[in-house]
Amino acid sequence: MSRVSPSPLEPPATRYALPDPITSEPGEELVALGADLEPGTLLAAYRTGLFPMPVDPNRRRSKIAWYSPDPRGVIPLDGLIVSKSLRSSCRRFDVRMDTDFRGVMERCADPQRQGRWITPEFVDAYVRLAELGWAHSVETYLDDELVGGLYGVRVNGFFAGESMFHDVSDASKVALVHLVNHLNATGAVLLDTQWATDHLASLGAIEVSRNDYVRLLAHAIQPR
Numbered sequence: 001m002s003r004v005s006p007s008p009l010e011p012p013a014t015r016y017a018l019p020d021p022i023t024s025e026p027g028e029e030l031v032a033l034g035a036d037l038e039p040g041t042l043l044a045a046y047r048t049g050l051f052p053m054p055v056d057p058n059r060r061r062s063k064i065a066w067y068s069p070d071p072r073g074v075i076p077l078d079g080l081i082v083s084k085s086l087r088s089s090c091r092r093f094d095v096r097m098d099t100d101f102r103g104v105m106e107r108c109a110d111p112q113r114q115g116r117w118i119t120p121e122f123v124d125a126y127v128r129l130a131e132l133g134w135a136h137s138v139e140t141y142l143d144d145e146l147v148g149g150l151y152g153v154r155v156n157g158f159f160a161g162e163s164m165f166h167d168v169s170d171a172s173k174v175a176l177v178h179l180v181n182h183l184n185a186t187g188a189v190l191l192d193t194q195w196a197t198d199h200l201a202s203l204g205a206i207e208v209s210r211n212d213y214v215r216l217l218a219h220a221i222q223p224r
Helices: 039-048 084-089 101-108 120-131 171-185 210-220
Strands: 030-033 051-054 064-067 072-074 094-097 135-142 145-155 158-166 190-194 206-208
Touching (some): 039 145, 101 120, 120 145, 145 171, 158 171, 190 210
C-alpha cells in the first residue's frame, strides 16, 4: 500500500521550461517531448494544462510525451449522469480513498489491458506525488477485495482524472460517483477527463476548447 500525505507538500521546482499549450496549433494534441517525471515537473505540467504519457509504453525508460487535447474532456461537477442502476450499485460497494494508491495504479497498468499506457516508471512517479499529497485514489471493495477504482491529481479546486479500472461491473463508475461527491463537498470546480470518450460522455463528460479549458484551469488551481 502507499500512504498519501494529508496535506500537499510543495516539491522542488522543475528544471524544465514547459510549453504554454495556448501557443499550440488548434486541434494539436502532442505539444512536447522529453523532460522527466519528477514531482515538480508533473505539478508544473498539470498547472499549465499538460499531462504526460510514454511514447512507447513497452519500454521501461520511454521518452515522455506531453499532451494538451483540443478539445478537452471535462465532467461538470453538477452534470454527472447517475442512472438508476448505477445508484443501486453504489450501495453494493465499500468505497475508500487513498488507502491503496499504488494498488489502484498497478491495476490500471495491467499489461493485459487493451490500450495500456502506464509503465512502472509512471507508477513510481505518481506514487511519489501521492506521498506528497497531490495524487489521490478512490477504491471500491467487495468483501474487502479491491475490485475497482481510479486515480488522479488534485491542485486546489482542480482534479485531473488519469485512469480507472474495474473487475466487477460498475466498480469504477461507483468510484467516479464517490469522487464527484467528494469534489463537490470540498470546493472543487473542475474535473478533467483529458478526452471525452463515448464511455465518459455517457456519464456526463463534455468537450471544451483548449482556450476555455486553460481559462477554467487558471481559476480552479487558485487557493481556496
